[in-house]
Amino acid sequence: MSGSLIAKNLRIQREARWLVDDISLELRPGERVALIGPNGAGKSTLLRLLTGYLPAEHGELLLAGQPLSGWPAQALSRQRAVMLQHTRGLANWPVAAVVAMGRAPWGPLHEHSIVQQVLALTGCDTFANRLCGTLSGGEQQRVQLARCLAQLWNNGAPQGWLFLDEPTSALDLRHQQHLMRLLKTLTSGANLHVFTVLHDLNLAALWASRVLLMHQGKLVAEGKPEAVIQAPIINRWYGAEVLVGEHPKEGAPQVFLCS
Ligand SMILES: Nc1ncnc2c1ncn2[C@@H]1O[C@H](COP(=O)(O)OP(=O)(O)O)[C@@H](O)[C@H]1O
Numbered sequence: 001m002s003g004s005l006i007a008k009n010l011r012i013q014r015e016a017r018w019l020v021d022d023i024s025l026e027l028r029p030g031e032r033v034a035l036i037g038p039n040g041a042g043k044s045t046l047l048r049l050l051t052g053y054l055p056a057e058h059g060e061l062l063l064a065g066q067p068l069s070g071w072p073a074q075a076l077s078r079q080r081a082v083m084l085q086h087t088r089g090l091a092n093w094p095v096a097a098v099v100a101m102g103r104a105p106w107g108p109l110h111e112h113s114i115v116q117q118v119l120a121l122t123g124c125d126t127f128a129n130r131l132c133g134t135l136s137g138g139e140q141q142r143v144q145l146a147r148c149l150a151q152l153w154n155n156g157a158p159q160g161w162l163f164l165d166e167p168t169s170a171l172d173l174r175h176q177q178h179l180m181r182l183l184k185t186l187t188s189g190a191n192l193h194v195f196t197v198l199h200d201l202n203l204a205a206l207w208a209s210r211v212l213l214m215h216q217g218k219l220v221a222e223g224k225p226e227a228v229i230q231a232p233i234i235n236r237w238y239g240a241e242v243l244v245g246e247h248p249k250e251g252a253p254q255v256f257l258c259s
């Protein structure tokens, strides 16, 4: 699918507070966008709005030129997958069955090979027969990513819009690196477009083509990692004292917390 996802003046209010306050943005095909911001900034709420999981009370949302709310459910599920911060109710399901659930929008075809490929890509193949409830937090996150990739699999690779909410929060270093490399590879052909909330600013700086910074429901900074991940900006919006240096190999900004 070509075309952007365009949000215009999105707002949502809870208990007399704007959780998302007049946000407009465009997500373009092939981009790797990282959404950062302090706890409670509204990142997960914005992700839910952009994916249609939460109906926007104000504003407009267009996917490939069509209002998101007008997309037929099956067509939309083939074009955009969402990994939320918390997933419940899958404890008694085997890993392979959860990943196969991702194929539901594509009909009753037997697509064992897609499930196997995705399990291998995400390193879930070694515990494919285990029940999800027996996995560690990081392993469960990898299963959810695998389910999303299975959902978007079309003609030999995942295609469309992938939305992730803190997908690395429980991953060890090796799996953080693996996930970021995998998503870079999959987006390089411009058929997969990724929007992810990331807690880890250094990971965001290494991985993203564009960084969005949210604070109290508003987008307060946006641009290439080096334009956003700067000490005065992080100090101001996170209320934390940091230094920002350069990654010795990649050149990307890296944040050092002052003791
Ligand atoms: N249904 C709700 N009612 C009231 N407050 C909410 C509701 N959902 C989220 N919030 C609050 O909105 C703010 C933004 O939440 P969230 O989007 O989860 O933040 P983030 O993902 O940036 O940490 C938080 O302060 C949260 O407590």
Ligand SMILES: [Mg+2]
Pocket (backbone or CB within 6 Å): 043, 044, 045, 085, 165, 197
């Ligand atoms: Mg959140």
